[in-house]
Amino acid sequence: MIVAALAVALLLASIGAKSRKLSAGQKFPKGPPAWPIPGHLPALLTGKPTHQTLADLACGKHGYGFIMGLHLGCRPTIVLSGKEAAKEVLLTHDKIFxxxxxxxxxxxxxxxxxxxxxxxxxxxxxxxxxxxxxxxxxxxxxxxxx
Incomplete structure (x- = not known):
């Protein structure tokens, strides 16, 4: 029974890892480690407001920076936490996004x-x-x- 549960967990983890791979040449911003299927959703459900949780991830003890990559379920998401990063994306590269x-x-x-x-x-x-x-x-x- 334990072996079957372990096999299913390993299978789900490998499926989740394959679904998160980007095509050649694309780099996804670094972020905290994610769960295979729900991604970073459990990390955002801490009881604190979402903006405070994201600020802690960006500037807290791990400090992933002003540009951070998260996976919300199977959706890759880029989180911008700084004024300069938001200005760069919204003014300079607005057509890309x-x-x-x-x-x-x-x-x-x-x-x-x-x-x-x-x-x-x-x-x-x-x-x-x-x-x-x-x-x-x-x-x-x-x-x-x-």
Whole structure:
């Protein structure tokens, strides 16, 4: 019985490790050690508010730095804790980080993934749709008409 449980745990750990590998040339920021399936979710459930837990991970006794990589379940996540790091990502490299994950539910609800401005990836179509929305739909005159 113990051998079977150990085999299942080893299998799950190897599956979790394989799912976290990045393609060649990509480097994921370092972070605390993660569990195979839930990732870093147990580390965030400490009873303290999430922002304090993340601040402790970034600047606490282990000090993973202002840019830290976490796995929330099977989703790799990058956490920025400093003003300079946030400015670098949000101003300099904003188009790289503007893409959103593809959800199949969005295909079903919005008749195609790229038809929802909130959920679509950064493409020329998204830029055009946002321009149309801000110049045509969300003007003061249109809002008064509605």
């Amino acid at each position: 503007a893409n959103r994950p593809h959800f199949r539910l969005a295909d079903d609800l919005f008749f195609g993934f790229n038809n929802a401005v909130i959920l679509s990836s950064y493409t020329p179509r998204l830029v055009w749709l946002r321009k149309v929305y801000t110049q045509e739909l969300f003007t003061a005159k249109r809002l008064q008409q509605l």
